Amino acid sequence: MEWHNKKAIHSISPFTLLDYPDKTACILWFSGCNMKCDYCYNPEIVFGKGQLSFSEIFSFLKLRKNLLDAVVLSGGECLIHRNILPLVQTIKAMGFQVKIDTNGSKPLVLKTLLDQNLVDYIAMDFKGPKEKFEKIAHLNAYGSFKESLKLLVENETIPFEIRTTFHSSLLNKEDILEMIQDLNDTNYNKPFYIQNFRNYQNTIAPLPDSKPLKTTDFSADMTKVIFR
Numbered sequence: 445m446e447w448h449n450k451k452a453i454h455s456i457s458p459f460t461l462l463d464y465p466d467k468t469a470c471i472l473w474f475s476g477c478n479m480k481c482d483y484c485y486n487p488e489i490v491f492g493k494g495q496l497s498f499s500e501i502f503s504f505l506k507l508r509k510n511l512l513d514a515v516v517l518s519g520g521e522c523l524i525h526r527n528i529l530p531l532v533q534t535i536k537a538m539g540f541q542v543k544i545d546t547n548g549s550k551p552l553v554l555k556t557l558l559d560q561n562l563v564d565y566i567a568m569d570f571k572g573p574k575e576k577f578e579k580i581a582h583l584n585a586y587g588s589f590k591e592s593l594k595l596l597v598e599n600e601t602i603p604f605e606i607r608t609t610f611h612s613s614l615l616n617k618e619d620i621l622e623m624i625q626d627l628n629d630t631n632y633n634k635p636f637y638i639q640n641f642r643n644y645q646n647t648i649a650p651l652p653d654s655k656p657l658k659t660t661d662f663s664a665d666m667t668k669v670i671f672r
Contacts, residue, residue, distance in 0.1 A: 447527045451494030452476075453501055454520065459512070464543045464565060467513040472501060474519035479547050480582040481571065482649035483611045483641050489520045490648065498531060505538055514541035514564070523550040532562045543567065548592035549585040558599055566604040568592060570636075572615055573622040580614050590630070597631050607637035607672075612655040620657065624669070635668045 457471035477490040484490060505515065515535050522528060523546050532542055541564040546554065548568045557563045570589065571577050577586040596604045606627060610620070624636060640656035662669045 445530075447530060448499040448502070449497050450527055451497045452525045452527070453494055453496040453498075454489045454492050455495060456501070456504060458504075458508075460516070463516045463518070463545075464514050464541075467541065467543075468511070469514040469516050469543065470504075470508065470512055471516040471518050472522075474517065474522040474525055476524060477519055477521040477547075478524050478549055478583055479521065479571070479585070480648055481580055481609075482647060482651055483609055483614065484648045485642075485645040486520065487646065487648045498527065498534075501531075502534065502538075505535065505540065509539060512540065514543055516543045516545065518545040521547055521549065523553045528553065529556060529562075532557060533560075536562055541565070545569075546592070547571070547581070547585070548589035549583065551588055551591040551595055554592050555595055558595060558602060563602060566596060566602060568596065568604065568606055570606050570608045570623055570627075572608075573619050573626065576615070576619060593627075593630050593632065605634060605637055606632060607639060609639050609641055610654070610657050611641040611651060613652055617657065617661050620661075620669075635670045637670050637672055639672045 452474055454473045454475040460469050460471055463469060463471055473489050475489055475492045475494045480490065522544060535542055542562065543565040544563050545567050572580040574586050578584045608623065627636060638657060641654040643653045659671060
């Protein structure tokens with residue numbers, strides 16, 4: 445098939461125990477992203493071109509049958525790629541579970557994956573509250589994110605998580621509280637994962653050192669905040 449020759453994958457992490465809860469997995473890093481978050485630590489992936497064809501990916505996965513449980517599709521943003529649907533269909537047919545890392549900007553693609561039972565776990569990034577979302581993501585996609593969130597909440601069968609990267613020059617405690625309220629208003633009742641930005645990383649834009657949030661910044665009766 446012609447699409448098998450398309451090069452959309454920047455690189456592969458052949459093994460991880462951290463990216464898919466309780467699963468052994470590999471990570472396919474998709475090149476390109478429709479967001480350009482200043483704190484992104486994968487600029488070489490966001491601005492880079494694909495290095496590996498889908499045929500090469502399938503050859504790799506054939507050797508990992510019965511050794512890995514799952515394949516994580518990350519990036520970049522995997523759901524912007526034209527051939528994501530046949531790719532996931534092929535990976536599922538090979539017997540792997542599939543986890544999607546997404547920024548939530550492609551709700552129609554996400555809905556197709558959910559409707560066809562092609563995804564087993566989803567991690568979705570929440571970039572910031574409505575009034576700061578576009579400034580952080582460099583894309584006016586708050587509405588798309590909310591549509592994707594609604595799809596996940598209403599699905600009720602596919603496990604998923606919402607997560608945020610916190611950089612103190614972009615977000616503050618009040619923003620996080622607003623985001624928690626936003627999640628609550630959408631009937632999200634799972635933990636809200638926060639990753640404090642790690643200083644001294646190579647990022648898309650230069651940023652000052654970030655002052656981390658702490659668990660003591662939040663009360664126990666709020667949506668459960670878990671720091672990673």
